[in-house]
Amino acid sequence: MTTLSPPIEQKRRRTIVGTGVGNALEWFDWNIYAIFATFFAAQFFSGENPISALLATLAVFAVGFVARPFGGFLFGWISDRRGRRAAMTLSVGLAAGGSFAIGLSPTYEAIGVGASLILLLARLVQGLAHGGELPSAQTYLSEVAPREKRGLWSSLIYVSGTMGVIVGTGMAAVLTAVLNDQQMTAWGWRIPFILGGFFGLYALVMRRRLDETEAFQQEVGNRPATRLEPMWRTIVRHRKSALLVIGMTVGVTIVYYAWAISAPQYAISTRGIDPTSALWAGVLANLVFIATLPVWGAISDRIGRRPVLLICVLGLAVTAFPLNALIGDSAVRLGIAMAVALILIAGPAAIVPAVYAELFPTRIRTVGVGVPYSIAVATFGGTAPYLQTWLGETFGPSWFNGYVIVMLLISAVAIAAAPETKGRDLTSMH
Template sequence: MGNALEWYDWGIYAIFVPYIATRFFDNSDQLSALLSALAVFAVGFLARPFGGWLFGLISDRWGRRNAMTLSVAGAAGGTVLIGLSPAYDAIGAGASVVLLLARLVQGVAHGGELPSAQTYISEVAPDRHRGLWSSLIYFSGTIGLITGTALGAVLTTALTDQQMSAWGWRIPFLLGGVVGLYALVMRRRMEESAAFRRLTAQTSTADREPMGRAILRSRRQALQVIGMTIGLTVAFYAWGTAATQFAISSRGVPPSGALWAGVAAQVVFIAALPLWGALSDRIGRKPVALISIVGLAVAGFPLNALLDNSPWRLFVAMSLAMVLMAASASIMPAMFAELFPTRIRTVGVAVPYSSAVALFGGTAPYLQAWLETFSGPWFTGYVSLLLVVSAVTLVSMPETRGTPLR
C-alpha cells in the first residue's frame, strides 16, 4: 500500500498538471504556468537524494519497518497538503509556495520509500525466487499508477472541464491521504526482516563499521546503480507516466480515450512483471535486463512514430514499450539489493538511485515539454542515448541470480 501510494502521488501530479498549473500559478501566461508546475515536479525529485540518505540511514541503523512507516507518513502528509491548499486566486504566490513545500515533503519521503521497500522485500524473499518476489515492487507501484490514471479517466468523463479546474482535481489528492493513513497503520504492524534482525543480533550499532566508510568501499556498486537507473527511469517516465499526457497535448488524442488506453497498457505491464521476474530466476538477471534495455532503445523511434490521434494506437505503443520495460523493472529491486551487504543495503541503493532519479527523472517532463517545441523526435533520441549508458553499465555488473544476501 505504501509503495503504491508513492507511485500514485507522482502519477496524479503528472496527470493533473494542467489543472495544477492553473490553480497554483498566474494563469495569464498558460505556457509559463505549465512550465512552473513542471519545474515544481522536478524540485520534488531533487529532494529525493536527501530522503534516500535520511531514510536509508534510518533503515540500516534502526530497521526497515521504522523507515517505511515514517516515509509513508510524509508521503500522505504532502498529498493532503496539495489537496487542501487554497488556489492562486485566493492567496496569490502563497499557493505556489505551499505546492513547493508539499512536493519537497513528498520528495524526501519518496526518496526513502522505494529503497526501503525493495530492501525489505528482497530480504524476506527466498534466494531462488528473489527475482519473482522483487516484481512485487513495480507490481504494487503500478497498481498506484493505474488507480490514479483510472480516477483521472473517470473524473474527466464525469465532470466538465470547469468542474475539474475548480475542485475535481483535488479529489485524487484527498483520497491519497486516506490511503496513506491506512498504509501507516499496516506498516506499524509489520515484522522486521530476518536479515536485519541477524545483523542487530551479531553487532551493536556502535560496533558496526562507519557507514561512510562502508559506502565508500561500495562506490563501484553505487556507480552501477546510477548507470542502470538513468536510462530506465527516463524510459519509464516516457512510456509509463507521460505518454498519455503527451498523446493528449501533442497528438490530439481525446483525454478520456488516452487515459483509458494508459490504464489498459499498465494492466499489460502488471501481467508481464512476474513472468520476467520468474524468468530471471531461471536464466539470470543480466540476460533479462539486456532484453529490456536494448529493446527499449531500438523500439523507441518506431513506437513514437506509431502515435497519432487514435487511443488504440496509443494503447498498442504503450503496451509494447511496457512489456519491454517490465523485464528490467521486475528485477531491479533484486539486482540492486544483491549488490550491497545488509549493513548498508538501503542507503547504498537509496543515495545513488535517488540522485539519478532526481537528475534525470525529475528533469524529464521539463525536457520533454521544451524539446517538443522543436521539430523531430528529440526526446526519444535522448531516452535512447541514456539507455545505451544503462546497457554499458549492465555489462560491468556481476550475475547475482540465486546469490545469498551478505
C-alpha cells in the same frame, strides 16, 4: 508438494499485503501530480499562459525529485540502523501529509505566490518520502523473499506501484468523463490528492504490523560493541556498486516516466488526443505492464538478471523512434505504443529491486541503494516529462527520442559491467 504452515503463510501474506498496499498508495500519491498536472497548473501559477503554467508545474515535479537523494540517505540510515519497518512506516506518513497539503491548498488567485510555495514544499516532502520508500521497500521485500524466487518476489514493487498509478489514471479518466473542464480545473483535481492522504494513513497502519527481516536482525546481532563506522565511509568503500546502480538506472527511469506516467498527459497537451481516451489508453497499457512484470521476474530466476536487463534495455533503444511515430493523433495507437514499451520496461522494473539488494551488504543495503538510485531518478527521471514537453515544443520529438537512446545505451554498458547476482544469500552478506 510441500505446504507452508499456517503461521508462515499468514506471515508471508501480511508481508505481501503490507509492502504492496503501502507501496501502491505511495505511488498513487506521487504520480497523480503528473497525471493531473494539466488540470491544476493554472491553480498554482498564473493562468494567463497555459503552456507556461504547465511547464512551471512540471518544473515543480522535477524539483520534487531533488529531495529524493536526501530521502534515500535519511530513510536509508533509518532502515539500516533502526530497521526496515520503521523507515517504511515513516515514509508513507510523510507522503500522506504532502497529498493533504496539495489537495487542501488555496489557489494562486486566492493567495498568489503562496500557493506556488505550498505546492513546492509539499512536493519536496513527498520527494523526501518517496526517496526513502522505494529503497526501503525494495530492501525489505528482497530480504524476506525466498532466495530462489527473489526475482519473482521483487516484481511486487512495480506491480503494486503500478496499481497505484492505474487507480490514479483511472480516477482521472472517470473524473474527466463526469465533470466538465471548468469543474475539473476548479475543484475536481483535488479529489485524488485528498483521497491519497487518507489512503496513506491507512498504509501507515498496515506497515506498523510488519515483522522485521531476518537479515537485519542478524546484522544487528553481529554488530560490534564499539561505535559503527560512519555510513558515508561505508558507501565510499562500495562506490563501484553505487556507480553501477546509477548507470543501470538512468536509461530505464527516463523511459519509465516518459511512457508509464507522462505519455497520456503529453498526448493530451501536445498531440491533441481526447483526454478521457488518452487516460484510458494509459490504464490499459499499465495493465499489460502489471501482467508482464512477474513473468520477467520468474525468467530472471531461471536465466539470470543480466540477460533480462540487456534484452529489455537494448530493445527499448531499438524501438524508441518507431513507437513514438506509431502514436500520431490516435488514442488507440497511443495505447498500443505504450503497451509495447511497457512490456520491455517491465523486465528491468521487475528485477532491479532484487539486483540492487544483491549488490550491497546488509549493513548498508538500503542507503547503498537509496542514495545513488535517488540521484539517478532525480536527475534523469524527474526531468523526463519536462524535457519531453520542452524539447518537443522547441526542437521536435526526435530530439527527446535521441536523448532516450543515448541514456539507454549507457545503462546497457553498466549492465554488461555488473556481476551476475542471481541467487545470492543476503543473510550472509555482512
